[in-house]
Amino acid sequence: MNEETSSTRRPGLRIGRVFGVPVIVSPTWLILAVLVTVIYSDIVQAAVPGISGGLVYVVSFGFVVTLCVSVFLHELGHALVSRHYGIEVRSITLEMLGGHTEMASEAQSPKVEAAVALAGPLVSAVLGVAGVAALALTPPGGLATQFAFQIAASNIIVAVYNALPGMPLDGGRALRALVWAIKGDRHLASRVAGWTGRAVAVATGLGGALLYFCGVVTTIGIVFALLIAGVLWLGATRSIQIGQLGARFHLLDVRSLLRPAAPVTTGTPLAEALRRMREAEAVSVVVVGSNGEPLALLSGPAARAVPEHRRPWIPVDDVSRAITPETAWDPRWRGDEVVDAMRRHHAPEYAVMFGGRFEGLVRASDIADVLDPRRPVPTTGTAAPADTGTVPHRQEDDQT
Template structure:
């Protein structure tokens, strides 16, 4: 744990932007994972639907591949082949959307809010506002998507058998049947980030009563699945059972599985340390200096005080803190200029900084930080500023073995 820090001086605050993580969750979605750009296209059953830019690549690739396949199978003109290919892409996206709606609607059935569904290059994902409360709910939510795909696959198989052979409708139904059956079977493989991995996590969670252990176990199994997928793809390509054009896409699938499994393992390890977050200890103390104080003088006072690592607050003429010296900006000022530059020139207004109540528990601190990414946070007790939380300090606490850029 982080060692105790000296008690911070208390002073009346100016206008700071306080965070209530519960209220923030109701009105503001988290950033898309990895910062990926998405386009919101509407709502389905009240769930926001987003399209990732990679969908354009998927649509073009599948349209071309399937157009050529349909043209040769059905002896169609080129334009007809592309129209059929585009129709298949639309049907495939519809299948993926229904798969994700299976997750989303099941989650809502058990009181879990759904932030949105995103369709991307390798399928899609459903973003929820919190984890499942019990292993049983986690299991049901995770298996709802593959169940929908299995039903769609079964319906498409029945339609394929009912339609005349070697017709456009028959070929479309056949491809949809194959796609949905493969999606259902692949997704139930027991490794994160696949749905089957979430089911495995729920099972380990139920047995050990430790969600984090379940996530870590399912993450390591996910890495095994990723390696197995890559080896299988290589073997099928060598045996000429897989088209060479599909090889890069399938290897991308394996790489995505490996990366997603690694992220799951990391999340499990970090989440296990959430109870160690104590803002009263983690926040750096503050030292208040009057507006207009030279930067060199403010730094001298801090070095001479009881807490040389204290954050510098700038107070107005009435003694109210109104801004916070940005240490990164202050360090860029040449030493010879610091006696002539006021602290105000390298400070950020407290109104622009998110504030965290000192009594927040670790999980709610992380919710607030995810909703409002920033380098520094004002830690408050009532209307008093009691410290400044640096995101680097929080990251160091959660991942002590990882090298941080400070």
């Protein structure tokens, strides 16, 4: 149905790889399989006279499989076009209300955004036309006709609905690309596509209710429509929020977010490391090797978990997080560079390095403060001294 850049792992069964991309089936897909098999069985009995009871459900389940394959090919279209433009694809997930393709980064131009967005509906449209052609060539009333109908119906439904101009649908991403190209502002485009997505969500819910009261769909049908409307509303709202945050990306500057950390050599007792931190009026501790190379940053939660009477006997290394290439930032980064680095690797704190030298640290909570439109932009560079006798407690530390 859509593409995501989230790095959050979703539950599901990995069934294999296609072109190197992991394919995951969500547990919610089983709910879809049961519902569609039961609902579609009545249509099969009416369309294929004389079919036996057990075979009805086999054919009906075949529609579920056809729908699943259709969604997969749709998402594969997104994945292959993304790769063509150099965007890493992390996975394809099939779930109850469609599917999504998870990407490591966003498109860097409106052209790429539109190409990736429209690839999925284009694949579905081609498959739908092939199904219609097969339907025209098969004699009516047989299983072959029913199978051709399944291919045509599933792909046309996927193509048409996903082409609607609202986030998080593919048509919404195409609309975002269009507004981005016209206005030159990707974040404004996200907000516009998010509001149209909310309109599509409302229309989906109202349309489902109207069909229910007219007797066209059953109770299961209206519940399914409302579920889709709810998912669309949440996705559209997320697009609006991302657009609001994105409008403040230009405020991000690593140098302005720097906080001091007190250097201590590896093997230093935790109690001594905390004493030096307080003495230097720093907010954390950076563990360095004998040659001065920065190795790790003190972990607040881990340090607080050590009883005070044990701190003289615990090396600071035991309660520190190693500095890796993913958590080492360049002080020259600004705007989207900062956001992209956070997307690649989530951490409560990042070490700022230049030429192998440690310059300070940046806290994820400070970045959140800058991006939050309800809060003023943080003042440059300095932090309040840490209270003596305690390890500074920050909410973001508890979330790691």
